[in-house]
Amino acid sequence: MTEPDFHARDRRPSGDRWGPWRARLVAGTLALVFAVIVGRSAQISFSGPGGNAAAGPAPEAARRADIVDRNGDLLATSLAAWSLSADPGAIWDAEEVARSLAGVLPELDVPELTAKLSARDRRFVWIVRGITPRQKQAVFALGLEGLRFEEDMRRVYPGGRLAGHLLGFTDIDGKGVEGVENAFDDRLSKGGAPFRLTLDAGAQFALEAELDHAFETFTMKGGAGVIVDASNGAIRAIASWPAIDPNRPGDRTDAAKPNRAMNSLFELGSIYKPLIVAAALEAGELGPDDIFDVSTPIRIGSATVRDSHPLDHPGAVTATDILAYSSNIGAVQIAQRVGPGRQKAFLSDLGLLTRPDFEGPGSAAPLTPAEWDKLTAATVSYGHGISVTPLAFAMSFVPFANGGYRLQPLLLEPGDDAGVKRKQVMTAATAEAVVSMLRQTVLTGTGANAEARGYEVAGKTGTAEKPGPDGYDPDRNITSFAAVFPASRPQFVVLVVLDEAVPRTGDARTAAYTAASIAGRVIARAAPMLDVEPVFDAPASGQAGPRVASDSRTL
Amino acid sequence: MKHLAIIGGLVVVGLAVGVYRAKLGAQENEARIETLQGEIERASEEIAVLKAEEAYLTRPERIGPLARERLGLAPASPDQFTAVEMLSRRVGAEAAPVQQPTPGAAEQ
Numbered sequence: 001m002t003e004p005d006f007h008a009r010d011r012r013p014s015g016d017r018w019g020p021w022r023a024r025l026v027a028g029t030l031a032l033v034f035a036v037i038v039g040r041s042a043q044i045s046f047s048g049p050g051g052n053a054a055a056g057p058a059p060e061a062a063r064r065a066d067i068v069d070r071n072g073d074l075l076a077t078s079l080a081a082w083s084l085s086a087d088p089g090a091i092w093d094a095e096e097v098a099r100s101l102a103g104v105l106p107e108l109d110v111p112e113l114t115a116k117l118s119a120r121d122r123r124f125v126w127i128v129r130g131i132t133p134r135q136k137q138a139v140f141a142l143g144l145e146g147l148r149f150e151e152d153m154r155r156v157y158p159g160g161r162l163a164g165h166l167l168g169f170t171d172i173d174g175k176g177v178e179g180v181e182n183a184f185d186d187r188l189s190k191g192g193a194p195f196r197l198t199l200d201a202g203a204q205f206a207l208e209a210e211l212d213h214a215f216e217t218f219t220m221k222g223g224a225g226v227i228v229d230a231s232n233g234a235i236r237a238i239a240s241w242p243a244i245d246p247n248r249p250g251d252r253t254d255a256a257k258p259n260r261a262m263n264s265l266f267e268l269g270s271i272y273k274p275l276i277v278a279a280a281l282e283a284g285e286l287g288p289d290d291i292f293d294v295s296t297p298i299r300i301g302s303a304t305v306r307d308s309h310p311l312d313h314p315g316a317v318t319a320t321d322i323l324a325y326s327s328n329i330g331a332v333q334i335a336q337r338v339g340p341g342r343q344k345a346f347l348s349d350l351g352l353l354t355r356p357d358f359e360g361p362g363s364a365a366p367l368t369p370a371e372w373d374k375l376t377a378a379t380v381s382y383g384h385g386i387s388v389t390p391l392a393f394a395m396s397f398v399p400f401a402n403g404g405y406r407l408q409p410l411l412l413e414p415g416d417d418a419g420v421k422r423k424q425v426m427t428a429a430t431a432e433a434v435v436s437m438l439r440q441t442v443l444t445g446t447g448a449n450a451e452a453r454g455y456e457v458a459g460k461t462g463t464a465e466k467p468g469p470d471g472y473d474p475d476r477n478i479t480s481f482a483a484v485f486p487a488s489r490p491q492f493v494v495l496v497v498l499d500e501a502v503p504r505t506g507d508a509r510t511a512a513y514t515a516a517s518i519a520g521r522v523i524a525r526a527a528p529m530l531d532v533e534p535v536f537d538a539p540a541s542g543q544a545g546p547r548v549a550s551d552s553r554t555l
Numbered sequence: 556m557k558h559l560a561i562i563g564g565l566v567v568v569g570l571a572v573g574v575y576r577a578k579l580g581a582q583e584n585e586a587r588i589e590t591l592q593g594e595i596e597r598a599s600e601e602i603a604v605l606k607a608e609e610a611y612l613t614r615p616e617r618i619g620p621l622a623r624e625r626l627g628l629a630p631a632s633p634d635q636f637t638a639v640e641m642l643s644r645r646v647g648a649e650a651a652p653v654q655q656p657t658p659g660a661a662e663q
Contacts, residue, residue, distance in 0.1 A: 038567055074610035080600050133600055158610035205615035206630075454633030525630050534633035536641060 062191030063153065064174055067167060067181075069201040070234075070413050072194070074158055076167055076181070076246075078174070081154035082136040084127040086117055090146035094118040097144050101127065104138040117146075130154050155181075161243040163204050165259040166197075168361065169246040178249075179259070180411075183361040196413040198234035202529035203227055210522045211241040211496075218514055220501040224260040225518075226394040227526060228493045230484065232420045233398060233407030236492070236530060238262070238391065262363045265387035266497055269464030269511070271482040272383035273331045274434050275396060276338065277319050279346035281430040285337035288433070291316045294329040300375050305332050305382075320437045323460060324445030328382045335381035336374070343380065344372045349425040350396040351406060352388055360411040364389050383464055384472075390480075394495040397482050400435050401490035403428040439487040446510075449517040450481055452524035454534025458490070459483025459519065461511035466500070476500050479511035481519040485527070486535050492527075494519055 067076035084101075091097050094117035095110075102108045105128055116125050127147075131139070136149055155170045168179020176185035180197065188195060207225045214223055223241035228234065242256040258264050280286035295314035297306045311317055311325045322330030335343055347353055355365035367387040369376040379385040391409060398407050404426040438458035441447040446461045462480040465472035480497045484490040501514040527534075611617075622628040 034563070034567070038563070038570065074606055077603060077607050077610075079603055079607055133604060156607055158607050159614045160616060162614065162616070202615065205619075209615075209619075452633075454636070524633070528631040528636075533638075534636045536636075536638045 062189065064155065064170075065188045065191050066194040067188070068194045068196050069199045069204070070196060070236075071200065072196070073201040074194075075163060075197070075199070075201070076155060076157050078153050079156050080133050081130045081152045082133065083129045083150040083152060084131060084136075084139060085148045085150065086125050086127055087146045087148070088117050088119050088122050088125060091117050092145065097146070100142050100144055101139065104142065105131065105135060157246045159201065160247065161245045162201060162208065163199060163239070164244040164246045165240040165261070166199070166238055166361070167246050169249045179246075179361050181246075183359075198229070198236065198410050198413055199238075200236045200526075200529060203526040204237040204239065206525040206529065207237040207522050208239045208241075208243060210518050210525065211239055211243075213521065214496075214498060214501065214514070214518045215241065217505075217517075218498065218501040218503050220498050222255065222258075222260050222264075222499040223501070223518075224264070224390040224495075224497045225522060226261055226390055226493075226495045227522070227530070228394050228398060228409070229530075230398050230401030230407075230490055230493055233395070233410040234413075235391075235409055235411055237526065240264075259361075260497070260499070261390045262361060263389065265364055265367055265389060266478050266480070266499075267384055267387050267464045267467065268390075268393055268478060268480045268482075268497065269383040269462030270326045270328070270331070271393065271460045271462035271480050271495075272381065272386075273323055273326065274400070274438060274460050274482075275347065275350065275352075276331055276335050276343065276381040277323060277437065278400070278426050278430050278434050279338045279343055280319075280334045281433060282346065282426050283338050283342050286319055286334060288319075290319060292318070292322065292327075292330050292333050294322070294327045294333070296329070298329055298332050298378070300332070300378050303375060303378075305329055305378060320440050323437045324441040324447075326446050326461060331381040332378045335377045338377075340372045340374060340377040343377050346425070347380070347386075347396075349406065349423070350399070352386070352392060352396050356389070356392050356395065356409060358409040358411065360409070363391055366392060383462055390495055390497045393480075393482065394493050397484060397493045397495070399425050400431045400438070401484040401493055402431075404431045435484055435487055435490060438484065442483075446512040447481065447483075447516050449512060450483060450520035450523075452485070452520045452527065454486075454536075455523050455527050455532065456486035456488055456535050457483050457520060457523055458485065458487035459494075459516070461516050463510040463512075477509055479509070479515040481511055481515040483519055483523065485523055486532065488535055491532055492530060494523055494526075496522060 064078040066074060066078070068074055086097075088094070095114045097117055098108070098110045098113040101113065102110045108128065113127065116127075119125065130152070139147065140149075153174055155174060157164070157167060157169075166179055168176060168181040168183075170181050171177050174189070176182040176188060180195075181188065184195065207227060211223045211225055214220060225237065225239045226235065227237040229236055238261045240258065240260040240262075242253065244252045244256050277286065293315050294307060294311060294317055297304050299305075305328050307314075307327050307329050309325070311321060311327060317325075317327065317330060319330070319334065321327070322334070338346070344353070353366060353368050356363040366389070369380070369385050376385055395407065395409055399405055404424050405422040406425045407420055407422060410420065435458050438447075438460055439456065441460055442451050442457050447457070447459050450457050450459050459481055460483070462478075462482070464478045464480075465474055466476040466478060467473070468476070478497065478499060479501050480495065482493070482495045484493050496515045496519040498515050498518070502509045503513055507513040
């Protein structure tokens with residue numbers, strides 16, 4: 001019997017001299033791996049979360065920012081919308097599914113949907129697009145077979161037609177294509193805090209409602225209105241009639257498509273007369289006691305300027321009378337004192353000869369005379385031969401209401417008064433004098449229908465014949481009324497423009513009977529919402545109450 | 556050497572357990588974060604829907620006729636405003652005299 005050889009492991013082949021080194025190499029490698037594992041384990045154990053944890057899921061596309069008015073009232077928002085589809089092949093009882101769905105989506109037509117869901121050879125049919133999360137949940141709760149949901153975002157304008165033209169709308173991909181949605185598309189698409197406009201939803205509604213009222217009172221092709229805060233140029237309301245509903249842009253009629261307040265050009269007529277009076281006052285060519293003879297038509301080249309409604313005492317009238325009774329002859333005489341060059345420079349200072357420059361939807365550039373000669377100066381003095389947008393013209397009245405400073409239109413809050421660019425284009429004395437004349441126009445002249453009790457409306461009517469292929473057409477007018485209020489401490493500018501407005505009552509188709517009355521109604525309705533306190537008589541004058549039109553001592 | 560190996564082994568086991576627990580905790584936290592983010596998203600969506608509904612229901616076009624028909628309200632007219640100095644005149648004789656507080660009276 002052979003004894004076991006307990007020392008066999010100690011025996012190495014005498015030729016294996018690398019054995020120990022191999023062992024050391026293996027041990028060293030193992031130790032190194034071990035050290036790496038231990039080190040990394042220690043690092044993970046004692047350090048905070050790694051980079052991967054912090055990275056989180058990939059960021060989703062930002063939800064398009066809401067649009068709100070100056071008070072935070074919602075004008076546009078984006079909501080999750082869902083589209084509901086079905087696989088008819090997976091539906092057992094098409095009629096039952098259709099009836100159940102109609103229970104939560106009443107707009108569905110059961111027979112039509114039943115037929116659609118019975119097409120078992122099809123694997124996909126749309127049931128309804130753009131349902132709300134709540135409707136989706138209701139459908140989900142039905143537990144019906146064969147239905148699928150697709151998620152989407154949908155732009156919603158809860159105010160309906162409110163500020164429709166200004167807001168614009170987005171396309172099916174959520175990209176702004178018109179109005180504010182288009183002008184600020186980059187900023188809106190980044191999401192974030194609501195986009196606050198200078199608009200006041202209450203005043204905006206008042207303006208739109210009164211344009212609707214205008215259509216009830218007159219036959220008309222279109223209209224526009226603007227309310228501007230004269231302290232900083234903030235647009236508080238801007239409307240174009242017919243209105244549009246941005247929730248259904250496809251339903252717009254051709255007549256409703258243009259934004260008449262910002263993109264349509266009008267010859268606005270006699271509302272230019274206060275501008276030429278201001279130019280004359282600034283040039284030192286018009287004194288408070290200057291008397292004009294407007295009894296004789298003026299001939300300039302081949303053209304003759306007449307007054308359609310002669311004044312009571314045309315041989316001796318003041319600049320106030322010229323405005324109050326809208327004398328074309330008087331306006332031309334004042335324009336002749338100013339001269340074409342200074343008149344053009346003054347209108348340029350008011351921003352009427354260039355496209356309005358402001359942050360917002362684009363506004364049309366004006367159509368201005370190619371040459372500014374004496375005839376041009378004469379016709380421009382009563383608002384013919386120059387076409388501008390209602391917004392541009394409203395801004396030209398702002399200096400009358402703020403001591404003589406031209407401002408840019410402001411559409412985005414915060415309307416920081418300190419940051420507003422101002423350019424003095426007339427003295428405070430000139431502005432005050434013109435406002436005084438405009439007040440007289442409402443108290444005693446053609447603007448009487450614009451009076452809003454307590455709000456001291458100071459404004460000017462404008463009736464301009466529309467140009468046609470054969471010259472100006474006396475049967476088609478643009479009527480307008482431009483105003484500041486309250487006259488004793490002006491705060492706002494209002495402009496109303498009506499296109500071919502004809503009173504249904506048979507009254508004259510002039511601004512005195514059309515645009516003036518609408519402007520007065522707009523002011524009476526919007527002023528309380530714009531925090532304008534009515535002007536009260538002094539306590540000594542008797543009964544407390546708002547100052548009314550019969551009081552001519554207010555200025 | 557043998558002690559060192561044992562201690563090293565224990566340290567490795569301890570670290571492995573620590574890593575496992577940390578990883579497990581991280582996974583739980585991630586799941587919780589995802590749940591909360593989902594809840595936040597749903598809540599945000601609900602808030603957006605509610606705000607849109609509120610704006611829709613309170614739009615002037617709807618509120619105006621309702622206020623007129625059911626509450627008899629109308630847009631404010633200038634007659635409804637008055638200046639502070641006019642109050643006494645408007646109230647007139649009906650104005651109740653303001654009672655002066657009695658000195659030493661206990662405050663209510």
